[in-house]
Amino acid sequence: MSRTITRHDLADLARGAALLGTGGGGDPYVGRLLVERAMLTGSGTITLLDPGELGDDDLVIPVAQMGAPTVMVEKIPGGGEAVAALRALEERLGRRADATMPIECGGINSMMPLLVAARTGLPVVDADGMGRAFPELQMETFSVYGVPGSPLAIGGENGETVIIDTGADNARMEWLARGITIRMGGVAHIAEYAMSGADVKRTAVPNTLGLGLRIGRALREAREEHRDPVQALAAAMEGTLYDKVRVLFRGKVVDVERRTVAGFARGHARLAAFQGPGELELTFQNEHLVARADGRVRCVVPDLICVLDADSGEPITTEGLRYGQRAVVVGISTPALMRTPEALAVFGPRAFGLDIDFRPVEDLVSP
Amino acid sequence: MSRTITRHDLADLARGAALLGTGGGGDPYVGRLLVERAMLTGSGTITLLDPGELGDDDLVIPVAQMGAPTVMVEKIPGGGEAVAALRALEERLGRRADATMPIECGGINSMMPLLVAARTGLPVVDADGMGRAFPELQMETFSVYGVPGSPLAIGGENGETVIIDTGADNARMEWLARGITIRMGGVAHIAEYAMSGADVKRTAVPNTLGLGLRIGRALREAREEHRDPVQALAAAMEGTLYDKVRVLFRGKVVDVERRTVAGFARGHARLAAFQGPGELELTFQNEHLVARADGRVRCVVPDLICVLDADSGEPITTEGLRYGQRAVVVGISTPALMRTPEALAVFGPRAFGLDIDFRPVEDLVSP
Numbered sequence: 001m002s003r004t005i006t007r008h009d010l011a012d013l014a015r016g017a018a019l020l021g022t023g024g025g026g027d028p029y030v031g032r033l034l035v036e037r038a039m040l041t042g043s044g045t046i047t048l049l050d051p052g053e054l055g056d057d058d059l060v061i062p063v064a065q066m067g068a069p070t071v072m073v074e075k076i077p078g079g080g081e082a083v084a085a086l087r088a089l090e091e092r093l094g095r096r097a098d099a100t101m102p103i104e105c106g107g108i109n110s111m112m113p114l115l116v117a118a119r120t121g122l123p124v125v126d127a128d129g130m131g132r133a134f135p136e137l138q139m140e141t142f143s144v145y146g147v148p149g150s151p152l153a154i155g156g157e158n159g160e161t162v163i164i165d166t167g168a169d170n171a172r173m174e175w176l177a178r179g180i181t182i183r184m185g186g187v188a189h190i191a192e193y194a195m196s197g198a199d200v201k202r203t204a205v206p207n208t209l210g211l212g213l214r215i216g217r218a219l220r221e222a223r224e225e226h227r228d229p230v231q232a233l234a235a236a237m238e239g240t241l242y243d244k245v246r247v248l249f250r251g252k253v254v255d256v257e258r259r260t261v262a263g264f265a266r267g268h269a270r271l272a273a274f275q276g277p278g279e280l281e282l283t284f285q286n287e288h289l290v291a292r293a294d295g296r297v298r299c300v301v302p303d304l305i306c307v308l309d310a311d312s313g314e315p316i317t318t319e320g321l322r323y324g325q326r327a328v329v330v331g332i333s334t335p336a337l338m339r340t341p342e343a344l345a346v347f348g349p350r351a352f353g354l355d356i357d358f359r360p361v362e363d364l365v366s367p
Numbered sequence: 368m369s370r371t372i373t374r375h376d377l378a379d380l381a382r383g384a385a386l387l388g389t390g391g392g393g394d395p396y397v398g399r400l401l402v403e404r405a406m407l408t409g410s411g412t413i414t415l416l417d418p419g420e421l422g423d424d425d426l427v428i429p430v431a432q433m434g435a436p437t438v439m440v441e442k443i444p445g446g447g448e449a450v451a452a453l454r455a456l457e458e459r460l461g462r463r464a465d466a467t468m469p470i471e472c473g474g475i476n477s478m479m480p481l482l483v484a485a486r487t488g489l490p491v492v493d494a495d496g497m498g499r500a501f502p503e504l505q506m507e508t509f510s511v512y513g514v515p516g517s518p519l520a521i522g523g524e525n526g527e528t529v530i531i532d533t534g535a536d537n538a539r540m541e542w543l544a545r546g547i548t549i550r551m552g553g554v555a556h557i558a559e560y561a562m563s564g565a566d567v568k569r570t571a572v573p574n575t576l577g578l579g580l581r582i583g584r585a586l587r588e589a590r591e592e593h594r595d596p597v598q599a600l601a602a603a604m605e606g607t608l609y610d611k612v613r614v615l616f617r618g619k620v621v622d623v624e625r626r627t628v629a630g631f632a633r634g635h636a637r638l639a640a641f642q643g644p645g646e647l648e649l650t651f652q653n654e655h656l657v658a659r660a661d662g663r664v665r666c667v668v669p670d671l672i673c674v675l676d677a678d679s680g681e682p683i684t685t686e687g688l689r690y691g692q693r694a695v696v697v698g699i700s701t702p703a704l705m706r707t708p709e710a711l712a713v714f715g716p717r718a719f720g721l722d723i724d725f726r727p728v729e730d731l732v733s734p
Contacts, residue, residue, distance in 0.1 A: 156543075158533070158539065159534060160532060161531075162529065162530065162532070163529065163530040164527070165529070166523075169525065169527070175550055176527070176529060176547055176550050176551075179550035180543055183542055183545070183546035184543075
């Protein structure tokens with residue numbers, strides 16, 4: 001059933017979305033400020049729709065920011081770009097949207113649909129196409145289960161719009177949209193995967209905004225009550241589609257190598273155990289892709305690899321990784337519809353050029 | 368009045384267009400083959416319209432290939448891309464074109480509108496927006512005199528389309544379209560500067576396809592009759608908008624430095640006199656921008672700098688420049704509407720980052 005989001009929910013949602021971003025998806029902090037400001041006018045609330053509430057013929061248009069997280073934290077949106085993308089896509093389709101939706105529930109893209117909702121009055125569907133964050137636009141459950149991303153609309157900071165139509169080829173759509181994103185300075189705002197309510201129910205990962213809110217609240221309360229954040233996280237995940245939580249490593253960040261290249265933030269980070277030998281290496285393309293402890297794979301995409309501040313439990317994004325941080329690295333099982341062979345072909349390890357087969361985190365690490 | 372182009376005109380037109388391309392615009396050879404093949408079906412002729420024959424409310428949609436000439440000679444179009452761009456723009460505008468037109472009369476873009484005409488039956492307006500070739504899309508008389516290039520449509524080799532709308536900002540349109548061109552492998556096909564017949568008459572350089580045909584025929588006949596190609600060229604230019612022809616240099620190509628960078632072919636070429644001292648340096652970005660003899664400017668953009676084979680009179684494109692070629696370099700005055708202050712602001716030397724003021728070739732070099 002539908003629920004209402006107020007300004008007071010945003011900090012918790014941003015925290016949970018930063019965790020579900022698995023290091024990427026862009027820091028939700030800036031997005032939260034934009035949504036907070038937009039909510040000062042109008043009703044001051046945003047309606048969250050359960051996917052089951054959608055009519056089969058409703059038109060849902062997801063919106064997002066795309067680009068390198070390293071750029072996203074420096075290039076602040078005006079706030080109207082994603083609305084402009086939505087309107088451009090509506091004009092192309094000759095039909096108004098009945099709701100908007102996240103394409104990914106991790107990072108700043110948990111916030112962009114709320115920003116559009118606050119500015120347009122549209123409801124937001126509580127579901128997404130990644131169940132986390134991924135760096136590329138074809139890496140969506142929508143794509144895996146047959147929804148074309150095209151036509152895609154881009155709204156730029158000067159009021160310019162771009163419409164890209166690559167038919168059913170969502171990887172080509174990503175390639176061309178990334179070219180425009182680079183030309184726009186490394187960040188762009190998009191509307192894509194316009195689909196029917198029936199397709200949302202068939203292809204989306206459900207209730208991931210609600211999950212983000214629940215995770216963020218659990219981490220905050222653990223900190224306020226001086227409880228262990230990982231235990232709180234595991235408790236929050238119980239009964240959800242993400243119910244296996246494993247500690248992969250505890251230690252200090254001793255090295256970060258990060259480059260913004262071809263529109264992505266790519267790199268590695270190394271953590272050393274607090275005491276004694278033992279090392280964890282993280283490899284990322286916007287998001288963490290694989291965690292290797294002493295050379296052995298402990299968790300690999302699309303399972304979630306999340307870095308938390310060891311004391312406060314705050315999620316740390318890849319662009320926020322710094323030498324000397326004390327961290328706990330957690331692996332979380334991804335929902336079953338993201339572990340099918342057709343899903344792994346699109347966003348499993350080999351889709352990122354890694355020479356690794358997917359193995360579930362619960363098989364790699366004991367509780 | 369309207370005239371007809373047959374397959375037998377194409378070789379002459381290609382030769383003349385290569386000259387008007389001032390080294391760039393892409394080698395018209397490939398374009399000519401595509402048009403020849405397309406003309407084998409249908410009526411076998413293409414109608415060329417004088418701009419004066421257009422109704423003021425007619426819709427004219429120019430088409431072109433964009434990219435680095437170094438790539439254009441290697442990446443052969445299928446032939447339908449420019450038609451797809453035209454159709455995508457018609458759909459966006461909600462109206463069918465009454466005619467197509469070149470955006471530049473130099474190089475392969477003299478041929479692309481003929482290809483579209485042969486495949487669609489549309490007539491081609493005998494006029495263009497550069498009166499030569501330029502490397503960037505805002506460098507058009509259309510733009511100088513107030514016609515927006517947007518919306519621009521791109522047709523790709525896999526049937527994909529992109530629509531870019533930057534309002535009145537034609538330089539931003541170029542920037543974004545170049546990003547897509549790079550992602551498409553260095554070449555794309557576009558439809559842009561859709562305009563009324565009245566705007567064609569007000570802003571286009573008239574009768575430049577006819578001029579290309581005349582130049583190509585003059586150079587061929589001079590070769591067949593063993594006459595001097597430069598004298599034949601000067602005679603062909605008499606009474607046209609391009610009536611000052613000057614020999615800048617005769618010599619051998621001794622050095623070529625050429626890179627394909629950011630979607631353009633950029634570089635320098637040096638020629639040494641056949642006998643004794645004396646050197647000419649050519650600087651190009653797709654097209655030749657400036658010719659300096661012994662350090663002194665002899666001809667500068669937007670005047671035309673054309674390199675011809677010293678013996679055959681065949682124009683040599685920048686990507687065709689080779690060590691050891693024997694060449695004559697000719698400067699040609701550009702039409703008056705391309706030398707106004709507002710035109711020079713868009714495609715004069717400083718628009719290319721050159722620290723030179725424009726001076727007419729007839730003031731720099733005596734006959």
